[in-house]
Amino acid sequence: ILPELGKYFSEAPSNIALVKYWGKYGEQLPKNTSISYTLEECKTKTEVVLKKKIKAGVQFHFEVFFEGKRKASFEPKIETFLKRIETYVPFLKSFEFEIHTENTFPHSSGIASSASGMAALAKCIMKIETSVSPEISNVYLEHKTSFLARLGSGSACRSTGGKLVVWGQHPEIDGSSSFYGIDYPYDVHSNFRSFKDSILLIDEGQKQVSSSLGHNLMHNHPFAEQRFKQADDNITKLKSILTSGDYEAFFALVESEALSLHAMMMTSSPYFILMQPNTLQVIEKIWEFRKKENVHLGFTLDAGANVHLLYPESSAAMVRPFIDSQLLPFCHTNKVIHDQIQF
Numbered sequence: 001i002l003p004e005l006g007k008y009f010s011e012a013p014s015n016i017a018l019v020k021y022w023g024k025y026g027e028q029l030p031k032n033t034s035i036s037y038t039l040e041e042c043k044t045k046t047e048v049v050l051k052k053k054i055k056a057g058v059q060f061h062f063e064v065f066f067e068g069k070r071k072a073s074f075e076p077k078i079e080t081f082l083k084r085i086e087t088y089v090p091f092l093k094s095f096e097f098e099i100h101t102e103n104t105f106p107h108s109s110g111i112a113s114s115a116s117g118m119a120a121l122a123k124c125i126m127k128i129e130t131s132v133s134p135e136i137s138n139v140y141l142e143h144k145t146s147f148l149a150r151l152g153s154g155s156a157c158r159s160t161g162g163k164l165v166v167w168g169q170h171p172e173i174d175g176s177s178s179f180y181g182i183d184y185p186y187d188v189h190s191n192f193r194s195f196k197d198s199i200l201l202i203d204e205g206q207k208q209v210s211s212s213l214g215h216n217l218m219h220n221h222p223f224a225e226q227r228f229k230q231a232d233d234n235i236t237k238l239k240s241i242l243t244s245g246d247y248e249a250f251f252a253l254v255e256s257e258a259l260s261l262h263a264m265m266m267t268s269s270p271y272f273i274l275m276q277p278n279t280l281q282v283i284e285k286i287w288e289f290r291k292k293e294n295v296h297l298g299f300t301l302d303a304g305a306n307v308h309l310l311y312p313e314s315s316a317a318m319v320r321p322f323i324d325s326q327l328l329p330f331c332h333t334n335k336v337i338h339d340q341i342q343f
């Protein structure tokens with residue numbers, strides 16, 4: 001039986017990696033294990049509208065609408081995704097469909113929307129599948145949703161469920177897999193269960209370098225093997241930090257991960273500098289403030305110029321005025337998005 005025509009809605013959050021995924025092989029499989037916090041506020045909301053198929057043929061027939069307007073420029077990436085997943089979701093080809101999508105954060109903010117976007121679309125597709133196969137188990141549903149999202153954008157597999165999500169097979173993490181993300185399976189100290197992520201928008205332009213280009217640059221990279229080992233070792237270290245509650249060790253590891261990711265881009269061929277002068281200014285300010293006030297605060301970066309400021313709820317009373325007075329002047333049009341992690 002085929003799913004019914006109509007609307008299938010889902011939403012998915014963005015995530016911020018503590019140990020970064022950078023480098024892949026085969027069908028979007030990661031060269032190292034990564035782990036991320038799931039954000040609460042930055043989300044993509046997506047609706048797939050299944051319509052009767054009129055045009056014959058084996059092609060996908062779909063249109064993408066972003067914030068209510070047709071967005072043909074999104075379609076090639078989604079077409080690539082649909083082709084990659086077609087054998088896993090054969091029913092999709094029996095329909096024409098529209099994909100309507102919007103983000104809760106500004107599109108031009110430089111916040112990667114591919115993780116939340118592909119995760120939301122994968123969730124819609126699985127909603128369609130479960131509408132005709134209600135007997136499928138929750139575990140199957142979780143794994144397959146994350147598996148499909150991965151084929152859209154690697155980091156998206158960490159955005160389909162869970163609050164602290166591991167992706168990549170790792171000897172120290174039970175149940176971990178390179179095919180899908182899993183909820184971090186161990187206890188986490190209360191210090192790390194309620195965290196703020198204030199995202200400083202340093203550069204509101206479009207992303208300069210696509211992440212797929214970045215991943216590919218790891219193929220002939222002189223430091224690749226060492227980097228993959230470093231990331232996997234950091235997962236082991238983070239596991240004991242998450243148990244102990246040691247803030248200092250946590251921020252040392254997370255900041256080193258961010259800078260290592262950027263170091264890979266600076267030392268690849270061709271090379272790129274993804275930070276802006278203001279990124280460095282902000283990092284200097286954070287380090288100064290942390291030293292002077294002895295406050296629990298650190299940063300991480302994605303593959304761009306924006307800075308994610310991480311701090312526990314208990315530091316918020318000190319950090320918020322610091323952001324407003326000392327960091328906002330370095331942000332593009334004074335912008336910051338206050339998000340959080342809670343579990």
Ligand code: PMV
Nearest residue numbers: 017020021153154155211303
């Ligand atoms: O999912 P992709 O292919 O856009 O890769 C994103 C990689 C980083 O965001 C830079 C790091 C990570 O682990 O999320």
